[in-house]
Each structure stands twice: as structure tokens, then as C-alpha cells.
Amino acid sequence: MTSVFEYAPAPESRSIVDIAPSYGLFVDGEFVDGSGEPMTTVNPATEEVLTEVATGTTADVDRAVRAARKAFEKTWGPMRPADRGKYLFRIARLLQERAREFAVLESLDNGKPIRESRDVDVPLAAAHFFYHAGWADKLDWAGLGPGPKPLGVAGQVIPWNFPLLMLAWKVAPALATGNTVVLKPAETTPLTALLFAEVCRQADLPPGVVNIVTGAGDTGRAVVEHDDVDKVAFTGSTDVGRQIARTVAGTRKKLTLELGGKAANIVFDDAPIDQAVEGIVQGIFFNQGHVCCAGSRLLVQESIHDEVIASLQRRIGTLRVGDPLDKNTDIGAINSAEQLARIRELSDIGEAEGAQRWQPACELPDRGYWFPPTVFTDVSPAHRIARDEVFGPVLSVLTFRTPDEAVAKANNTTYGLSAGIWSEKGSRILKIANQLRAGVVWANTFNKFDPTSPFGGYKQSGYGREGGRHGLAAYLEGADQ
């Protein structure tokens, strides 16, 4: 009998997934060798090498685009929309059937806690396929113009923070609208995309409809630059987004970008404080803060600052950091050594600028990439940690005195992806929400996603919308959003 409640380790078994010693590219319905130098992918929680993955060169990308073009012209494009819907439903059900396998693999490759891959990533990915399957034969009634037509071949490049979910956000609407895809997963997290390729085969999806080309930046560039790609969709950093916009400018290609963010989470003095503290935690520490819409700037009304900070400090002391496969882990590993270095650098800058850094006394594993949940108080809007996207479990706390000041500070960013408002007063929520320049505004909650709800940003957070009826427009000829 121990004196206090120590949860015993509750690790999820990794034996449910078979990781092959090496993986090829998925082109035209087959796994083929890549012509580039293979790369390795590691488990960020242990630095253990998981497997070797092919690198796609320009020639490989060309092969994939040609396969996608052929499938678009011969099978997928001419297919009855209702039949396309059937394939999407089949994929959605397979994702559910193999949910545990996907969750374990995602946690191994990405470092995120199994609680989140199991309860958020995989169910939401399946939900996106279900939702878009429903649209496949109803596009004429989507309010996007009469008889909307697919664009053709979509080149899609996705990030490492939600590898499977971002794949679903990209692939499901593209297929539902009749396009075929060439998708490049992030170099540090390719494994669930390759498992998804297996699901495509299991669903008997016609060859070439979904092609997956693994690799790093060069492979992504080849996808974006390919002449026969009609549509480019990218989620990732603002810097890369800018390069892509330059590349695509002046071509016929349609482009959507979903980039960085520095969201304001505004807590008014009449907020439900206990739930607001949960929302702050969910806003910034969900997925180790590797969330483009993370609530990384807390704007708290000065009159309740001390109370909220005390509650927040107590709360982050209860967060459990460690083995991602332990079902009780709240915060897993940072995805890569590079990202960890960036988080450390920005945090050190925060201190150098005079902000106060608060961290719980948690023990971090010896191996792997780890960063404890961190809160900076006494942050001013002029500090870099209040302006730059950290993309890690680091929260900056600022204060305000009036609603106008809250809005001014919230909008004072080069980004505009999301925001949060905490108040018990409905009229205030509605008024403030209309004044915020952010694609998503959550009220009394944070980081909630749903396939029916459009998602996207203002300013340097990109353009275009994903999800909902609006998301379909990005993959249809002549459809205005």
C-alpha cells in the first residue's frame, strides 16, 4: 500500500503493429522502390530507429502523378459519384476496424500519447471519410454552383503533427469531389500514411487514385512543381507555405495553404474558471503544443490574473509526461530533435526578454526528445514568445483590462487561425467573436474539431478552408468559397 495514488504503468501493447524493415512508395496501387537515398524514421520517445523509408525523386513523383492522371481519366473521374462514395465509406470503416493499429503506430512514429491518437486522431480521421463519403453523390446540391467538376490531380503535402488526421483532411475531400491524389507525408512521420496505403488496397480502391510518395523537402517540392498537378494543398510552416505560393503563382494550379498560428485564448473575469483552466491546458498542451491552432497566447483579464495563474500552475503539476504508449500519459515526446532545439531556443529567448518561466518538477525520460509543460508569465506583446510560433508546450500569458484591449491584443499578430473566448455572458462571446480576425473562434472550449466545420486562417495562417461544405470548393472547378 503506497501512501498516495501512484498509477502503475499501463502500456498499450505495440505487438498489434508489424513494422516492416523497409518501405517503398505507393504508386498506382503497388508498393515500389524509390530511387532516392532511403531515410530512417525514429520513435521520438526513445530515439529507436523504427524502419527505413524510401525517398521519392522527381522521377518517382512524375510516375505517381502520371498514375494519378490515368486513374482520374480512366476510372475515378468517370465513376458514378455514388460509387465513389461507397469506396470512401469502405475506407472509413476500415480505419475504424484497424483503429488500434493506427493509434499505436501513430504514437510510435509521432511521439503523441496513445490517449490522443486513440481518442482523437483516429476517430476523427474516420469521421472525415464518413462525412465526405456522404457528399460524394450530393455535390450538385452543395450550393457551390451547378454541376461542379473535379480539378484533376491534387498534390498534397502534410505535416508531422497529425500525420493520419491531416491525411484524412486532404485525401477525403479530394476523393469525394472526384480528384485523384499524390500525397507526400512528413519525413519524420510517414508510417501511418503507408498503413493507409494498405487500407486503400484492402478497400479495392482503383490503382492510382491515391499515391503516396515519401521523402523530405525535395520530394515535396517535386510534387508542388509538377506540371501535371492541378491543385496543391499544403499544411505546414508559414515559411514553406510562402515558397509554395511563389512556385504556384502564375500557374493554373489552385492552391490552399494552412499554415502557422499564434492563437489568443481570452479569459474574461466572468469565465467559468475551472473549465477555463482546463481549456487553457487543452489549448496549449494538447499534442505537446504541436498544433497550428494551439492557444499559445493566454490573454487573461487583469482582475483574475493571479487566481487563474495559481490554478493553472496547480493543474500543470498534475500533467503526466512520459511514455506515449502509456494510457495514462497526458504529454508525450517532442517529434524531433530539430523541433526540440527550436522550443528550447525560443524559451531561452523568453527568459532573456524578462518573462518568468514556470515548469512543474516532472522527471523526463533519459532518452528521446522531451520538453516539460511550460508557462511564461509577465509576457508583453513586444516579446518574441508572444509573437513567434513556438509549436511546443509553451504558453505565454498576457493581460488586458477591457474587452477592446483584449480584441486589439488578440488581433495583434501576423497570424489568424484560431482564437478562444471564455465568458459566462453569451452576448459578450458573440460580440467579441465577430471582432476577432481568426478562422475559428471557440467559445468556452478549445481545440475541438469536426469534419462538418470549415477550418482555415487569415493573414499568414494561409488561405482556403478545409472541412465542411466550404472545404469542398477547394477541389471543384469554378466553385467559389
Next chain:
Amino acid sequence: MTHVIDPDALSGATPAVRAPLAPYDDVTRSGASLRTFLHGLPGVDQVGAEARVAQLGTRSIKTTSKAWAIDTAISMVDLTTLEGADTPGKVRSLAAKARQPDPSDPTTPRVAAVCVYGDLAGVAREALGDSGIHVAAVATAFPSGRASRAVKLADVRDAVENGADEIDMVIDRGAFLAGRYLDVYEEIVAVKETCGEAHLKVILETGELVTLDNVRRASWIAMLAGGDFIKTSTGKVSPAATLPVSLVMLEAARDFRAATGRQVGFKPAGGIRTTKDAIKHLVLINETAGPDWLDPDWFRFGASSLLNDLLLQRQKLRTGHYSGPDYVTVD
């Protein structure tokens, strides 16, 4: 420099420089001031509270921590019989079970208390002898609380004289819902005085208060009035103890200690029947109010059928297989 957060400094356990209740000593000066205070407490967002308990419900409790949790939960049970058909014989057999919950394993911990109607408190006291197990009696016109104050206080006096050292009172929900908060407060103060040495558990009957905002306000009234425990339900009204209600009451107890330095216990009662439910509550305490409350002095389960499920799970851990209901005693 990096500030490492010190959990002890945040617990609020040592603001002893202030006199007890110092920040709130004039809150109860009038009905209006009490009302203003209660309505100034932070609101509770129902959706958020439900999401939080759902998230805590996914904590996975295995092997050693499960063994600890089961034994701790057993030691926190207020073994209860509150039926019109209760007899001295039934109370005596319950007392025997309280002393030795599992005859097949003498290492099983004893429960915290036996909870009965006031007229049977004497029987329970005698049967429990010097075992150290408390006798809790429900009083104040339990479960409805619909009687004059004089009758309620007489009920309390009677139970204490019969040997109860813990009194479970019900608040006047009618007065609360009508907004007469000061009446509710004064009645609890009067009952507490009448209790003398006995510990007072204040039952809010949260199923009748309905909203979580009401639950928080009623919790504060009970704590300001000097209740030693706040308790969710009588067990006679559904819904009884739900996890969101427990979350809000634990938050209230935590905030009250941080502000006044005084710790108040918490007792969910009614509807907690399985080991799984009990462990979810232990997780909730651990991560809401903190481990200081993980002790029979500060936390109780009001339950009648929970104990047998805990015993069956305990036997399972010991023997490796599940046994049937005949391997534990009926009462």
C-alpha cells in the same frame, strides 16, 4: 531563471496567518450579502465539466495501484442501510460486516463507518463497540428535510444521544431554490451547534438542485456554515452522485481550503455501485482536490452495494479468478 512549481506552495494548506474564514466573515451578515457572494463565485460550464470527468475516466488503473485503490476505497466506505424495514438485527449484521468485510481474508481493511437512521444509532454503537468504526446517523427529517427546525434539531440531538458520532443532515432545498440562502446557512449553523462533538456531513441533494452552479453555491453555504463534510445525495433521489457533481464539489472544497485554511471532507453517496465507479472517484480526488483528500478522514463513499463489488475485485486480485456473489456476505 526557471521557476519550478512547488505543489506544496500551491496547495494553500498553510495560510494559517489568517483567522479561520477570515476572508468571508462578513459574507453572511445579511441575505443580500450572502446572495451577492454566492452569485459572484465563478460559474460552472456544464459541458466543460462533463468533458473533464470523461477525460479522467480514461485513466487506466492497473495491478499495484488497483490493489491500493481497492483497499483505500474499502476503508472509505460508509456502509449504509436506510430502509423503512431496518431492524436491530439488520444493523447488527451490518456492523459485523463493517468490522470484518471479508471473512475469507482477515487482512481486508475495515470500513470507515456504519450509516443508519437515528433511532438505530444506539444499536450500531453497541454492536461496533470500541472497533474505532464510526456511527453515522441521518437526521433533520431525512431524506426530505420537510419539518420545522425544532423537529430537525431534536432529531439531531436524539441521534447524538443514541451514540452517533457523525450526523448526516439534509439541507432545506426548498429554501435554497427559493433563494433564501441565509435560512439554509443558519439552519446548518444550528445543526452544527447541536451536534456538539459529532462530525457534521451536509447533504446537498444535488439531484434536486439540478444545475452545477447551484451545486457550487450550496457547497459554499455548507462550508461557510461549518459543515465538516459536504455530501452529494441522500440516495433517495435520482440522479444521485454523478462525476460532474463530484468534480464541482471537490473544486469547492479545494478552493475553500486555499482561501480559509480549513479543510472540508467530501462524500458522494448514491449510485456508486462498482469498483470502477469508486476508482473513478479516487482519480477525480487525486487530480482535482489533491492527494490530501485521499483519506477516510476527508473522503467517504456512501454506499450499500459497493462494498461487495470491491471485495469481489479484491478476491480476484488475490486469487487470479472471479468468484460469484456467494463468495461475499449479503450483509
